[in-house]
Amino acid sequence: MTQRPERHRQIHLAAHFPGVNSTTVWSDPRSGSHIDFSSFEHLARTAERGLFDFFFLAEGLRPREHKGRIHDLDVVGRPESLTVLSALAAVTERLGLAGTVSATFNEPFELARRFAALDHLSGGRAAWNVVTTSDAFTGENFRRGGYLDRADRYTRAAEFLATARELWDSWTPQGRPRPFAHHGEHFRIEGEFTSPRSPQGHPVVIQAGDSSEGREFAASAADVIFTRHGTLEAGRAFYADVKGRLAAYGRHADELKIMPGVTWVLGDTAAEAQEKAAEIRREQVSPQNAILALEQVWGVDLSSYDPDGPLPAIDPEPASELAQGRVKITDPFAVAAKWRALSEAKGLSIRQTVIETTARQSFIGTPASVAEQMAEFVGADAADGFILVPHLTPGGLDDFVGKVVPLLQERGAYRTEYRGATLRSHLGLREPVWKG
């Protein structure tokens, strides 16, 4: 094989533990526990064998409900992220450990402390995905309740992160605590932090959220963006938009890595991969799941519709509370219109339409062609790397690491060893300057 380093820039890879979603094909006989620690250990060790930048855990603070009842079709339940990651620090050596934690239902002192602990325990491998949950449904589990307006989510998140950074910087480089005081709009706190500066200075900060406010927050303060823009065209537009926002904050384009969540299917031939991909989609979108996906857009009971029949002719209910605990669809009319047009043009049933329009696999093909597609994607400035979301727990990453990683390495598009010990070093990010 010839080395074909198309670009200087190398691909960054991360592994998403497939949790609560319809991506996971739990009905597959190879599907194991999504709760036992051995599953987390298996996926993390596989990712580390593949020299990945980090391992990623999402968060949800209340089981989803549909029509007032707990949603029972997809995988439900997950252990608490920071505790799992602290345990994973003991069974991995280089892999970054990223946890999603809401800035709404936590307090800066406590969370800054927990992330500092993870960074110390892992020797500098911690990352925090700052999300901004604000729905009253989730709030019912917390003292705070669902008190925050959508518009205030990012002002709180930004102040939360700024406060955490003040705490992470509050010890002197000589290792002595100094008093801090933060008097802002959302937080008025003071005292002494309990942890010395951690190995990375500040854990790596990830942002996941797509609105203009979310992108601005990421441009101003995040090291990595986890995005859903997984097609080449959408990826390029998102990439250009976000990277363009950095200069206003005095930041260089390389200081923020853009990593879409992607899925993949491998086959020995292109045809076999396509066939497998179609089969996985049919398992992900069962007849019941198809009606449910439709109800999430339409916001009304559609249980009398035939999943193999045509889409409903009625209009969506815009302010529906039918589906609780999911990211809301902002413009259901537009989605419904798009789905209807597609269904009519191609003569698709409800289930076929949902299969076509939701979460298709991003990369399908032989290992060589998937490696090629990924390198192209990064070469075309559609991403700096990928967060891989397997459809099986816990072995869903095995084939990728065994078959695609070596090919990426042969192309010179991927690292062949970890150079440094910290997540920042994997991502090529500088340690933040101490602002004591």
Add this chain to the structure above:
Amino acid sequence: MTPPTGRGPLHLAAAIDLPEVHEAAPYAELALLAERGALDFVTLGDSFARPGPDALAVAAGIAPRTGRVGLVPTVTTTHTEPFHVQAAVATLDWVSRGRAGWLVDVSATEAEARLFGRRPAAPREELWREAGDVADAATRLWDSWEDDAEIRDVATGRFIDRDKLHHVDFEGSTFSVRGPSIVPRPPQGHPVRVVDATAPPARETAARHADVALVRAASALQADAARAELRGLAARSGRDPDALRVFAALVVDLGGGECAAEPGHGGGPLPTAQGPAYRGGPVDLAELIAGWHRAGAVDGFHLTPLEPRRDLERLVNGTVALLQHRGLFRTFYPGSTLREHLGLARPANRYAQLAGKPGSLVGEPS
């Protein structure tokens, strides 16, 4: 029915705190040492008020490096969300495969309140009542998933049986939680709750909610009185007092090596700022432990080594070895969960019971 004195098997636990150490390896070494001595559990203290790592994170960090010993971090209830507390403790139970405990504590100072800026400091009585509410809500959330809720029924396409997940709708005086938890019921059903019941405001909460209560006593007689009081309070709150283990908490300084105990106190503990402290040799400490336990004054001991590395080594290789040699303490773990070490049953699920299934609530207040 209830024996007036504790003549069950002896239980031993030790603190493995290392002030200012933030890496996992030194803690793991101590925990492994304790495990070599077949101790029931190790504790990790915590407070927002002093430098030191997050105890629960450290416990999780040493879980995969140990196999049997129970891991009991302090988690305070005053400023932390009850929903997060129960999820983190349940997760510690998952990652340690049934070895998690939770030392319930409160944050009482104004300085701690200012770190959060949400409410002023409150009297300890109030904080301990709230801690009781948090412990109560936590056990309800641990029960909010029945053990067999996950069905993976391919025929109907259902991953869970939604009738086996329950809203808890807990209303405490300072918070409410709707539930269910996001974490499935942990391996032990309820991770072990430990409460230091020395201070009067903590006593009622310990009697109602603790699986293990710690008392600081300077003599077997004092320990016996404290144990009797806790058992009485537990019975009055509707619990079986035999489901409550009472441990004497002692600071131990074994720095004198094989020397005899300090002259003047005959091997008994001395009063210090941290409570009763034993200073002397490992052999005399074994005498003290055996004597108090034989007298039925306590179910076990929680020992805080003054110098962790030195004293824990002497404790395990000296005191524990001697107790084992005399047949007073186990030489191996017959079970694998912390509840099994403590001889405590796995609690039945309260919601499963409501659904008319057999089983009783062991050690639970009504």
